[in-house]
Amino acid sequence: MHKQRLIFTIFGGTGNLAYNKLFPAFYQLFQEEKFDSNIFFVAIGRRAKTNEQYRKEIETKIKQKYPDYSKKGFDAFKDRIYYYNLDFTNELHYGDFNNFMINLDQAHQTNGNRIYYLATAPTDFPSISEYLKKYGLLDTNGFNRAVFEKPFGYDLKSATEINNSISAVFGEDNIYRIDHYLGKEMIQNILTIRFTNQIFNAVWNKDAIDNVQITVKESNGVEERGGYYDQAGALRDMVQNHLLQILAFVAMEEPSKFDTDSIRNEKVKVLKNIKITPELKSHENIVFGQYKGYLEEEKVKPHSKTETYVAIKCEIDHPRWEGVPFFLRTGKYLNGREAEIIIEFKNKTQCEPFGLLAQPNLLIIKIQPEEGIYFRINTKKPRSEKEVMPVSMDYCQSCNFIYRSPEAYERLLNDIIAGDSTLFTRWDEVEAAWMLIKHLISSCTKDDYLVSYEKNSEGPIEAEFMIKSANRKWWNIEDLNNSKFDF
Structure with missing residues (x-):
């Protein structure tokens, strides 16, 4: 249990993230006694609300999310929540906000320890950070940490400008750039x-x-995020952070120590050594797709060339991975919601009578919706002399009714309170990822090579061509689970 006294402030306290992810996660951590009654929360919003109104809104969301909601448990939690009406773009309001925080700190004896969570647009990161410093909110005897939600910038230039501004205020050691994918249980399990x-x-x-495949499928379209998504696209929204971070965990060298800096150092080396041939015409290395009907989505430009699907073949310039292709794919409106890492081993069995019958071994780390590990091996088919059949060992962690797998934000928020930044991206990781994306964007002209695909499909047929041209195939966990063998 954390016994640290502190005030956790959320800019964007009336947004979907605060209502649907952050406060439900805090509630669960409190119910599981991960922290005690010495932590207090301030939600910042532009709308006028009382503490009781806001607490009631949070309670409604938690009741909807958790069937085992406890009125008694929430009542013990809610008294720690405060609401403060603030237009965070107006610096003239920060003086009064500072007085509010001083009074709250004195009332609850939080020793000046503060965490500021910026669940806002990245363009607001520099000004909020500057106003916090200018008006004395960081002049305390305790620690001041800052958490920044993705996206961290729109490109390398904007990300660098944002980083320079916030680093001048908080310093790298106090900055937590959050990528909720890194809080998922099976992402943390990769190294284990x-x-x-x-x-x-x-x-x-x-x-x-033989090859590594990282797949993140989304079954929904852009929905109400059309305005944001049309500016970002799948490359910026998913590849730049989620997929490249997963790849770094899979491909990194064993660190000298399993501490925060050593793990991050190895991840940066991977990100700096990813090699992609930025050529679209042949569809052998990169495929950009857009689902049919995207142009009719709300707030999407009528002639938009924004990609809703990306498939990439890349390699890592390191002796360990020489000649091993890494395939990344992600997209919206696909035939399922799933995320997995598939390690396909080489099928070297040449001895008779098994050589032509053996299937490649597969290790699959299932991230969502089911969490677990799938391992496929070969064995002799029962009541046969020479026939070989693949069998699987399938561990489903999320199927265990006794163990409740924590949601990503629970783990990440817990780490922020503890001051553990292992699962948060350091600036040189972000910079290396944006460098790679900048190279792709500047080298690829999507106007002529953006392909379309049907909703609720596997994605563009060109992605199938891409992997077949490398003499491989996409593996889907559903196909493996549905395999039937006659004994």
């Missing part, structure tokens, strides 16, 4: 699976691994 199991760690290299 690899480095604590010699059967995997010993063969985690080019000699044994």
